[in-house]
Amino acid sequence: MRYAIVLFCLMLAAPVGAQDRTAPTTIPEMWNAWCARCHGKDGKGKVAEPTVTVVPRDFTECKTAKSEGDPDWELAITKGGPGVGLSSQMPAFGDALKPDQIRGFVEYLRKFCTERGWPDGNLNLPRPIFTEKAFPEDEMIFAPVVSHKKGGGTSWSMATIFERRIGKRFQMELVAPMTSVSNGVSRQTGYGDTELGLKMALNPNATNHLAAFGFDVVIPTGDESRGLSEGAGFEPYVATASAWGTTYLQTQFKLELPKARPWDDKLAVYRMYVGRDLNVSPTGWTVGVELTGENKAASITPQVRKGLSRTGAIAGAIGVQLPINQRSEQGVTWLGFILWEFLETPYFGRR
Amino acid sequence: MARFHLVGISRNAVLWPALTLAAVVVALPRPVVARAGGTIVGTISTKEPAAKPIRVTIDPDVCGQSVPDESVTVDAAGHLANVVVTVTGVKVPAPVDAAVGNEKCRFAPRVSLLRPAGTVKMLSKDPVLHTMHAAAADGKVLFNVSVPIPNMTLSKPVDKPGVVTLSCSTHTWMRGYLFVTEELSGVSGADGKFRIEGVPAGPRELRVWHEALKVTVPVKVVVKDGETATIDVTMVK
Numbered sequence: 160m161r162y163a164i165v166l167f168c169l170m171l172a173a174p175v176g177a178q179d180r181t182a183p184t185t186i187p188e189m190w191n192a193w194c195a196r197c198h199g200k201d202g203k204g205k206v207a208e209p210t211v212t213v214v215p216r217d218f219t220e221c222k223t224a225k226s227e228g229d230p231d232w233e234l235a236i237t238k239g240g241p242g243v244g245l246s247s248q249m250p251a252f253g254d255a256l257k258p259d260q261i262r263g264f265v266e267y268l269r270k271f272c273t274e275r276g277w278p279d280g281n282l283n284l285p286r287p288i289f290t291e292k293a294f295p296e297d298e299m300i301f302a303p304v305v306s307h308k309k310g311g312g313t314s315w316s317m318a319t320i321f322e323r324r325i326g327k328r329f330q331m332e333l334v335a336p337m338t339s340v341s342n343g344v345s346r347q348t349g350y351g352d353t354e355l356g357l358k359m360a361l362n363p364n365a366t367n368h369l370a371a372f373g374f375d376v377v378i379p380t381g382d383e384s385r386g387l388s389e390g391a392g393f394e395p396y397v398a399t400a401s402a403w404g405t406t407y408l409q410t411q412f413k414l415e416l417p418k419a420r421p422w423d424d425k426l427a428v429y430r431m432y433v434g435r436d437l438n439v440s441p442t443g444w445t446v447g448v449e450l451t452g453e454n455k456a457a458s459i460t461p462q463v464r465k466g467l468s469r470t471g472a473i474a475g476a477i478g479v480q481l482p483i484n485q486r487s488e489q490g491v492t493w494l495g496f497i498l499w500e501f502l503e504t505p506y507f508g509r510r
Numbered sequence: 511m512a513r514f515h516l517v518g519i520s521r522n523a524v525l526w527p528a529l530t531l532a533a534v535v536v537a538l539p540r541p542v543v544a545r546a547g548g549t550i551v552g553t554i555s556t557k558e559p560a561a562k563p564i565r566v567t568i569d570p571d572v573c574g575q576s577v578p579d580e581s582v583t584v585d586a587a588g589h590l591a592n593v594v595v596t597v598t599g600v601k602v603p604a605p606v607d608a609a610v611g612n613e614k615c616r617f618a619p620r621v622s623l624l625r626p627a628g629t630v631k632m633l634s635k636d637p638v639l640h641t642m643h644a645a646a647a648d649g650k651v652l653f654n655v656s657v658p659i660p661n662m663t664l665s666k667p668v669d670k671p672g673v674v675t676l677s678c679s680t681h682t683w684m685r686g687y688l689f690v691t692e693e694l695s696g697v698s699g700a701d702g703k704f705r706i707e708g709v710p711a712g713p714r715e716l717r718v719w720h721e722a723l724k725v726t727v728p729v730k731v732v733v734k735d736g737e738t739a740t741i742d743v744t745m746v747k
Binding site: 180182189192193196197208210211239240241247248249250251252254255 | 567568571572637638639641643651653654655656657658659660662664679680681682
């Protein structure tokens with residue numbers, strides 16, 4: 160009789176029909192039960208019965224899965240697509256999941272990229288004004304510079320920089336500047352020297368620190384007689400990126416070797432940038448300061464950077480370079496940039 | 511009197527502007543605020559047939575093999591459900607919060623009343639991932655939140671008046687509506703009947719809203735204190 164009562168109670172308590180589904184508890188189970196509905200169990204973003212009109216990203220494509228940092232992905236899961244400027248068809252999970260679960264999902268979806276050799280998106284740091292990024296990028300940058308020297312004139316330049324990622328860890332770069340120089344008496348304006356460069360991430364599988372080696376060639380397209388060219392040259396460099404949460408350290412050491420007398424007229428260029436995101440948002444602010452030097456001349460450049468589009472694919476920065484020594488020779492320089500991640504539409508992608 | 515003298519202002523200098531201001535304030539048109547008044551009841555009907563059930567292609571173990579298409583919900587007599595009737599110009603605090611559930615892959619209720627700056631509470635009873643995607647009449651997305659866990663409750667504010675369309679990113683047939691208004695309103699039930707109490711006496715115009723059907727003539731009714739006015743409305747495509 161007792162067993163009959165127990166059995167009856169179990170029958171009452173037993174879930175039926177829809178309730179037969181077991182609530183997912185682990186990240187893989189939750190992925191398969193929830194996220195796979197649109198992203199697919201394999202993360203490719205293709206499902207037999209799609210219920211959204213926007214095709215989700217293919218997470219097995221390492222360039223997609225590895226190009227941005229964890230905070231971007233966490234924001235997309237927490238606030239949904241609109242949180243990072245993407246489609247509202249991606250819902251927000253911030254009210255339903257705990258922060259550690261959201262981090263678990265990011266870790267899970269990153270594993271859809273199974274190829275080694277792709278630099279970690281957590282080291283895709285905000286671009287400083289001077290220091291070369293170690294992370295390979297697809298960007299178009301417009302960088303205006305205005306400098307003024309005491310007793311001299313005001314010079315300016317506008318460089319257009321095109322960066323294109325090649326393969327897992329290479330990047331080519333083309334710099335095309337318009338320059339206007341003044342000695343206080345006369346002004347010369349025209350096209351300056353073109354730079355062509357190649358960069359390679361040295362330790363793409365590292366997670367905390369990334370180093371890259373680059374080599375730029377200066378093509379003397381400017382008119383040297385008018386002061387618009389410094390002649391042909393070669394510029395090998397090493398760049399590094401390190402991140403501790405939302406605080407960043409980026410460095411670059413470069414040698415500028417004129418073709419004519421590379422060792423006699425060489426210039427040692429060093430740059431170090433320390434920056435911090437004030438908030439995790441595509442349109443957030445990053446503040447930083449950059450210590451730069453050429454041989455014995457040193458200067459410091461406080462700067463701010465901000466995402467200008469909903470996704471941060473368009474961003475701008477401004478700073479002022481203040482000489483630490485050799486003040487009259489260096490002068491004060493205002494400079495900045497507008498960058499556009501051209502592979503990402505203004506509504507897609509960050510940094 | 512002494513007070514006016516103390517500050518050096520004559521009595522007339524204050525009195526007349528004050529009276530003028532009061533007269534202007536009284537004369538300004540103001541929305542009627544509902545108090546104890548009359549009641550409007552009625553039945554909404556249509557000759558449109560009920561929409562056919564929708565075949566379920568996803569989660570049939572939870573949603574069933576088909577779900578009713580509630581875009582036109584009529585009974586055998588043609589009584590129409592989910593119609594909002596609003597008394598034009600009579601502002602009252604509607605329910606601040608609306609509760610909308612996910613139940614067998616449908617929003618329940620399909621149409622809810624909400625006051626601007628109110629909150630919609632979501633509760634899912636289904637053991638599948640649902641989302642509540644809320645879009646204003648101009649297409650602006652207000653929010654899209656996931657409700658993946660059964661018996662989980664979420665709340666979201668809705669600021670502006672208007673009709674907010676609810677949908678689910680994972681079950682495309684799911685539709686719901688938040689009718690956000692400051693005006694005195696009621697929603698017709700499954701039998702097509704609605705009831706609005708506390709309507710100030712006087713001639714009143716009613717606005718009638720349905721997601722798919724409309725009225726072709728103005729709907730007017732005279733309300734008397736303590737009495738019930740009856741009006742029947744027919745809606746067409």
